[in-house]
Amino acid sequence: MIPILALMLLATYACEEQDCDRTFNHQAGVGLYTIQDSVAVDSLPPNITIYGTTRPDSLLYDSASVSSLLLPLDPSRNHSRFIVKINALADTLDLHYNREQKFVSHNCGFTTEFTLEEAQTTFHHFDSVRIVKHTINPNEQEENIRLYLTPADTAGR
Amino acid sequence: MNRKKTFACISLLLILLAGSATKTTAQEKRIKGPRLGFDVSGVVSHYLNPERLSLSAYADYEIMPAIYANVELGRMKINRKQPSFDYKANGYFAKIGADYNFLQYKLAPVAQYDMIYGGLRFCAARYTHQASQISLSSDYWGNHRGEDISKYTMQAYWAELVAGIRVEALKNFFLGWSIRGQVKLFSEEDPRMKTLRIPGYGKASRSSGLSFTYTISYRIPLTKVAAGKTTWR
Secondary structure, three states, X not given: OHHHXXXXXXXXXXXXXXXXXXXXXXXXXXXXXXXXXXXXXXOOOOOEEEEEOOOOOOEEEXXXXXXXXXXXXXXXXXXXXXXXXXXXXXXXXXXXXXXXXXXXXXXXXXXXXXXXXXXXXXXXXXXXXXXXXXXXXXXXXXXXXXXXXXXXXXXXX | OHHHHHHHHHHHHHHHHHHOOOOOOOOOEEEEOOEEEEEHHHHHHHHHOOOEEEEEEEEEEEEEOOEEEEEEEEEEEXXXXXXXXXXXXXXXXXXXXXXEEOOOOOOOOOOOOOEEEEEEEEEEEEEEEEEEOOEEOOOOOXXXXXXXXXXXXXXXXXXXXXXXXXXXEEOOEEEEEEEEEEEEEEEOOEOOEOOOXXXXXXXXXXXXXXXXXXXXXXXXXXXXXEOXXXXXX
């Protein structure tokens, strides 16, 4: 009898819910390139500062020297706008996308799936922008966008 | 932790009562009548998890010697509030089947109603669920309120293999428990959100599993049948 009782108790408590142990970061991966002799090469612009237009007090990159960026997408609207400063001169980068609410699990709740539709930029430092992968996979550091700088803004590497 | 201890004590008490149940003395006639009961485990489960309420009642009747027709009806309600979203579910279930009492011919032919039984159930549930206050979070942009998931109605069917004990603890009052092996036959899914629990079945994500019942029941003593005449009535 006691083993049966123990089994029943064990089964009851085994069904208790667990906490969510996952996080979901949806970030667009942006590679910085320069066209040299008709070939795209990685760029490493100095002093790059980036923030969302509505979050000027929260910098994503602060005077960094990087050749790739990870830009979080705003789940409350269909576009995110970023200010990209290189040596104090600012450009804007607009990312337009479709959003779809997706169920993850009863412990983790819901998340948003993003599909990039369009990327636009101003041209103080940038020559052009191109989407190379439209789907944003959570927690992945993939290159979704190629941002081409004018050669004058490139330190080269 | 105190709730778990209380639950363990209640379970132990139930088992001890069943084990030490007073056996009725042999009478000349065997009492027959429908037995009505309810499953205490739903109440205990609600005490341990107040967000979830599952209640069920059953009735059985000895339709042939050692064979009891059995019907169970129940209801489930979930009201789960989390930081990420609120989840509500509501539904009903029914189980129909029969039990065979392995003790029937081993005890005295009259006035012995204890059961060690096995049985089968065919089970069906109809239920709804919905979600609100959905929070979509971004470390950088902050939290955003998502689109509510409106009410969605579903059905599920499954089979259960039952094994259990039922003891007449007091005259016409029975205590018992059962263990049930469940196999899901069919269940509908909401394409927008997975079902958390199926009424009467348990976790919707599993295709098979085990469940338990602890029952208290009362037999309505409708008729008395002479010993050896426990045939179809």
